[in-house]
Amino acid sequence: MSDTLSRHPVLSALRGALPEGAVRAAGPGHLEEPRGRFHGHALALVLPSCTREVAETVRIAGAAGVPVVPYGGGTGLVGGQIVPDGPAPLLISLERMNRLRAVYRAENVLICEAGTTLQDVQDAASAHGLLFPLALASQGSCRIGGNLATNAGGVNVLRYGNARDLCLGLEAVLPDGSIWNGLKRLRKDNTGYDLRNLLIGSEGTLGVITAASLRLFPRPRSEAAGFVAVDSPAAALDLLALARDDLGEGITAFELVARQSFDFLSETLPDLRQPFGDTPPDWAVLIDVGLHGAQDAGAALTVLLERAMAAGLVRDGVLSGCEAQRAAFWATREQIPEANRRIGSISSHDVSLPLGALPDFIERARAAVEALGQFRVNCFGHLGDGNLHYNVFPPKGEQRDRYAAASDRVRRTVHDLVDAMGGSVSAEHGIGRLKVADLERYGDPAKLAAMRAIKAALDPRGIMNPGAVLRQGVPSA
Amino acid sequence: MSDTLSRHPVLSALRGALPEGAVRAAGPGHLEEPRGRFHGHALALVLPSCTREVAETVRIAGAAGVPVVPYGGGTGLVGGQIVPDGPAPLLISLERMNRLRAVYRAENVLICEAGTTLQDVQDAASAHGLLFPLALASQGSCRIGGNLATNAGGVNVLRYGNARDLCLGLEAVLPDGSIWNGLKRLRKDNTGYDLRNLLIGSEGTLGVITAASLRLFPRPRSEAAGFVAVDSPAAALDLLALARDDLGEGITAFELVARQSFDFLSETLPDLRQPFGDTPPDWAVLIDVGLHGAQDAGAALTVLLERAMAAGLVRDGVLSGCEAQRAAFWATREQIPEANRRIGSISSHDVSLPLGALPDFIERARAAVEALGQFRVNCFGHLGDGNLHYNVFPPKGEQRDRYAAASDRVRRTVHDLVDAMGGSVSAEHGIGRLKVADLERYGDPAKLAAMRAIKAALDPRGIMNPGAVLRQGVPSA
Structure with missing residues (x-):
């Protein structure tokens, strides 16, 4: 194994300091992310088995001026764990520290x-x-x-x-x-x-x-889920307000699913049993409730949805009669990213908006994307948190490869709108390396200057995951 | 007014930049804290009415190397708002910015x-x-x-x-x-x-x-409170576990009150109607419940306390039959600090412990304080958060003045024990100037070095509330 490693002096120092087998060549699995969008290089993969060994690795790397990249499960979607260029880093994988x-x-x-x-x-x-x-x-x-x-x-x-x-x-x-x-x-x-x-x-x-x-x-003692059709994202938000008023913290999740999600699921995963069968609504909400004490979540959800129907907020829906059905609802929701992957997006966006601005954003973003071409939009996600996964796909029957050139335009259009409406261009995935330029474009200048000052103060040699979040070589404020 | 102000050049610069009346002499109200334990000085009181004026003040102060202290309501208990020595600062009071x-x-x-x-x-x-x-x-x-x-x-x-x-x-x-x-x-x-x-x-x-x-x-639709007698802090924690299992997030507050609290209230505020009358228990818990939807908080609390009595966790108790009674329960709890003030503590401690360590801490702290003298201990607070206000008082009939010399010993004894048991010597009041030495003694060295580096990076001239949290003049790591 060591013959695939370079002869960089930091490696002999590490081999001297760490147990046998803790320094290895990084395999391809550690050098690209799951969707294959980022590829990187590394001097070696270091596998410490205790905190002292992590500290030792960081000290040795620091003394040699070699970058280090902390490596978890490698599932990040913004390239934070992948170094594509510059000096090859040490990947410090925490996989042995799993006690x-x-x-x-x-x-x-x-x-x-x-x-x-x-x-x-x-x-x-x-x-x-x-x-x-x-x-x-x-x-x-x-x-x-x-x-x-x-x-x-x-x-x-x-x-x-x-x-x-x-x-x-x-x-x-x-x-x-x-x-x-x-x-x-x-x-x-x-x-x-x-x-x-x-x-x-x-x-x-x-x-x-x-x-x-x-x-x-x-653990809540009683749990239930409902998959309900709503007229619009605005109606979904009204339902959320009603639900929180009725059940308070008992609402565990509140997910928006667009008709496009159901269509993609039908197209790519035809065996999946969908809650609305062949007639999915334009907009649906998956609501999950968990209650403590003697309360019955199914009964509480039934009462809530009756009120919501009476108020004209909900059109139609199914309640989970049992835990298997609740799991099936969630399987539908959780297969959406896989369906998206199979269709192949031109550009994916993990954005958040002030709750009240969401319906307007969805409307304006649709119009703005339509103005760029006949794209399909799959807009779904964690509505209760104001967090949408706003993904744009080529027209039906076409491959994304033909639209590579449109990707930047789509992305800029969506992100400009998010920013103008007080939102965030990274809700839950982070900045990584994918969104460094977005952060520079949309981030508050005073905050960016403070971030650079903090980075320079805590990591004056710039060895910790250089190029992630903040561009390298930008002078501190 | 201006004749009471010094002729420091920063003041003329500020008067030129800010509206009439925004720069004043600081009165005694701004120079000592409510309990009278800290006294400070100031160059002037600055009263900006918008963010731009705050920025202008900070820029002018920074250029002149004059410290600034942000000033809110002046109610802090650790001297964070009071500068006792060193260069006189500008107090920037936010009182006009209350929109x-x-x-x-x-x-x-x-x-x-x-x-x-x-x-x-x-x-x-x-x-x-x-x-x-x-x-x-x-x-x-x-x-x-x-x-x-x-x-x-x-x-x-x-x-x-x-x-x-x-x-x-x-x-x-x-x-x-x-x-x-x-x-x-x-x-x-x-x-x-x-x-x-x-x-x-x-x-x-x-x-x-x-x-x-x-x-x-x-806002929870139905609220109720109970004041219940428990055998021990350990029983109180068992009650908390039962309550959370039964009512989940419906438990809004869970406060521990010691017999000493009730006795101090009787002694100093005899007109206050106490929930247990003349026979207060050694330990009591004030539990507050707020529920959503159609649930009845009083009924839910009754069921909970019946279960707790059956389990031997609760001895006795009163439930709030109406909102006025609930308010009366809370008045009892909220008057404890006033009773303490009237008795006059030797040393007060705002500490937190891991929940599981609380009963043991209370026992060991009592023994340790008893070893120092015949002090009275009033131990009460936010049990659900692991946060105790652990206050030590002179023996009955004696004044705290005689025990000034014991204050440091008591404080060190209590804080050493808190630290040894994995707790914090500042749970909710902060460090201010009172606990700077405690932070240095008990704080993690790597964290302290990081804090100093961050302070030096963001405030290289050291003008922002110097001497609070971190000692001045300590070189950054």
Whole structure:
């Protein structure tokens, strides 16, 4: 294996400092992302098995001026884990650091290492009768360190918040190789600057997260889902307001699905049983309810939807009679990205808008994209969070390759509109390398200057995931 | 008025740049905190009426090398707003910036300026049928900018989180005088480093918060409270677990009250009608429930407490039959700090512990304090958040003045124990100037070095509230 490694002196230093087998050649799996859109290079793959070894790696890399890239499950969609050019980095994969360190059942707290997969975190919580609510399509392979580094979102944010809201404390290796022991299990801790939230969402540019203290929740005793047809996104928002007024925090998820989603599913996954069969509505909402105590979620959802029908907000719908049906509703929702992948988008956008601006955005974005060509738009996502996955596809029967040239125009059109309406061009996927120019274009100048100053202060040699989030070589403010 | 002002050249520059009357002599009200424990000095009080004027003030101060201290309601308990020595600062009071900029009812969002009092924010939410859940004893006079700068806590954190959890976006003047326009109304926004959370809790040392975008919530339709006697803090925690399992997020507050609290209330406020009359229990819990939809909070609380009694967790208790009684329960809880003030503590501690460690901490702290002398301990607070106000008083019949010498020993004893048990020596009040040495003693060295580097990077001239949180003159790492 070592013969495929370069003879860079940093590698012999690392081999001397780390156990046998901890320094390897990076295989193709680590050098491209799942959709094949980004390809990178690496000096080597480093596999530390404890925090001290991560710190050692960062110190050695820093002394040699070699970049390091923290690597989780490799599922990120914005190229944050892939270095396409410049000096070849060391990929520090956390995959060996996947130990559950402790579960504090009475405290609703779990501490695990950064390489633990999200699924394993969920399962560990379940084994104690508790819930870790972060839930994503890639949960089987993404790792909690990556979820935190990118402040991952997913389907339960409405009720439980983003990854940052689920984290009480961190252990991390900072760019100078020091170890921050911040694995607190405290709900309140006002001792100085919020380094935890600074690292969360910094996409590996300010340090390597090595372990986390996570919040767990009592598992709702009764759960039910409904898939309902609504006239418009505006009606969907009215339904959300009614639902929150009726059930408060009991609304776990509130997802918008466009007719285009159902059509793509029929086209690419014909065996999937869809909730509306052959006659999908223009707009649908998947609403998920989880209640505590003696309450019956199905009954509560029935009452809510009767009220919503009486108010003219809901046209039609199906309620999950059993857990298998609820799972089937979710399977429909969760297969949409796969259907999109098979159709092949020209440009995909992970955007958020102020809730009240969403209906207007959907209308104006449609008109703006139509003005560019006869594209198909699949607009779906986490409506309750104001987060849409707004994906643009070639006309029916055509391949995306023919439209590569249109991609930039589409993207600029959508992002300009999002920005003009007070939204964000990265709701839950992060900046990575894909959106560095977007951040420069749409980001607040004072905030960008502060970010550059913080980056230069904490990582003066610029070794931590250089080129992600912030362009390299921009002088600090 | 100007004759009481010094002739410092920065003052003429400010008078030239700001409207008539915006630069004044600071009165005694701005130079000491409510309990009279900190006294400070100031070059002048500056009263900007818009963000541009704040920026202008910071720029002029920065050019002259004069410190600035952002000043909210002046209710902070750790001296963060009071500069006792060193160069006299400009106090930038936000009191004129108290405009409600917008309420987005359908989005559950409110935007207001930093000088708005917490009570006015609550009232504005109420006027729209919504809830802003941050609630503190000083809500009539504290201002939202100060609440955010100190990441205030209060009684509803269990359900709704700290001030940081209630903030979607900020507008702030950074130490270089630039304005960060970050008043987003988004639930998800992963565009770069989390500057919002960095400013929140930085106690005015990284910038001046000038406006905030705040989260509102549907108001629970049915609310009820219970004041119940429990055998021990451990039983109180078991009750909390049962309550959360039964009512989930419906538990709004869960406060621990010690027998000493009731005794101090009887002694200092004999007219207050107490829930347990003349026979208070050793430990009591005030539990507050708010439910949505058609649920009856009183009925749900009754069922919960019957289960808790059957399980031997609750001995005795009273339920609020009406809103007036619920208010009376809360009045009892909220008068405890006033009773403490009248008795006069030797040392007060705002600490948090991992939930599971609380009973053991209470036991061990009692023994440790008893070993120092015959002190009385009043231990009460936000049990659901693991946050105790652990206050130590002289023996009955004696005044605190005689025990001034013991204060440091008591404080060190309590804080050493908190630290050894994985807790925090500042749960919700912040560091200010009172706890700078504590932060140095108990803080993680890597985190402290990162904090100093961030401070030096964002405020290289050290003009923003110097000496708060971080000691002045410590070289950055």
